[in-house]
Amino acid sequence: MRAVQYDRFGDYDVLHLAEVPRPVPRDGQVLVRLAMAGIHPLDNTVRWGKLPPGAVKPFPVTPGSIGVGTVEEPGALGPAAGTRVMISGGRYGMDADGTWADYIVTEPAHLLTVPDGIDDTGAVALSAGAGYLTAYLALTELAGFQPGNTVLAPGSGGAVGQGGVEIARRLGASLAITTATTTAKAELSRAAGYEVVDLTRESLRDGVARLTGGKGVDVVLDGVAGPITGQALGALARGGTLISIGYSGGMQADINVTDLIWKAAHVRGFQFAMFTQEQINAANVKLLDMVARKEINPLVDRVFPLEQAAEAQRHLIEGGPFGRVLLGM
Structure with a gap:
């Protein structure tokens, strides 16, 4: 599968697209095939190495805390195979590989079902940033x-x-x-x-x-x-x-x-970190319902292909976008 990675802290140019083995979920984990991912300012902070020692997994690191995709292997506790889900919580892109990839392994508690009335772009735009x-x-x-x-x-x-x-x-x-x-x-x-x-x-x-x-x-x-x-x-x-x-x-x-x-x-x-996973999930469920009801309208500035992740991150930080910056798989 494809994954954006970096092997050292630094500027945008440390990001590169790599071919890596598809991750294998452990007992109780869920394998998700990602359709879209979001770019977050925190991704830039992490890549520069500005977090405290030990806050980021050993290299290589796949960035990305935000994504929407489809469950492929639900494990014992995950949503059923074929369910469209949104990443909700977790420290993906920091102490676990993140969403800038074709697949991700997650914990069931970090997944929420995306309502049928919301497309992938709307769900990622809600959570990006x-x-x-x-x-x-x-x-x-x-x-x-x-x-x-x-x-x-x-x-x-x-x-x-x-x-x-x-x-x-x-x-x-x-x-x-x-x-x-x-x-x-x-x-x-x-x-x-x-x-x-x-x-x-x-x-x-x-x-x-x-x-x-x-x-x-x-x-x-x-x-x-x-x-x-x-x-x-x-x-x-x-x-x-x-x-x-x-x-x-x-x-x-x-x-x-x-x-x-x-x-x-x-x-x-x-x-x-001030909030429990239950609080975060409950809030995201309410927000997804607001999007489905068109009570809020998350704006998208631009969608980049996965291989242009470095350009996408630069655009978010330096390009002055009006709306969210996303990656499409």
Whole structure:
């Protein structure tokens, strides 16, 4: 079978397509033939070797934590052969080989049946970047979100920016705002139905103040960090909460501590290790139902063939996509 691998940490060029033996499931495991896989910013972090020692399996590593395919060998506890499934949870692409391959061996607990009303692209787009899942868990489990609250999810082209806006609205937010770093992206965001602050025309604080009548937002889902974090903290309403999720804009942030003090702000970090596999699966089942009902609409920027995985990863990190970046087998 084909699998994308790397034999050392480094830049995109360490990725290569290899012919490898099809994996053999152990007792209780499931063999899945993959149809599509997603690209996640974490794949880039792992490939660079930025995780703690021991967090990544010995080389060679096949990246990819996200995928949709069909069960070929269900084992004792897996879904029936022929069932279309989505990877849900697990540390694939890190301490186990991942989804950038024709086949993957998984644990039954890490698989969810994909409803007939959702095609492979829709299912992978939902999970790629984990933006919808992150937003759902952050709002329902960490932020104390209530219907009628206002939410800011910066980064209109990114997974958390798009997923955050759609999930906030679905959960009953009175206003859900994202940001754009170019006027072109701002126009795409408005065409997709998002309320957006065009950062080429006004500051984040000014845009949020304009849209909220000066009150600020109740919740920030910060998947960008860098210079955005301090501005987003300043855009909070009194008693508001900022959830720190990612750092596509940089790992260092400057804040004005008076924004913490005078706003009585709450700041929390997000990671999937905070949640059980049962919580993750339950959230993904709800999200799949939202897609099937067309209550949310995960956007796709581009689908690359498997052999162009390096170009796909570069496009996600450097190309400024508007929507998810996927791999087709």
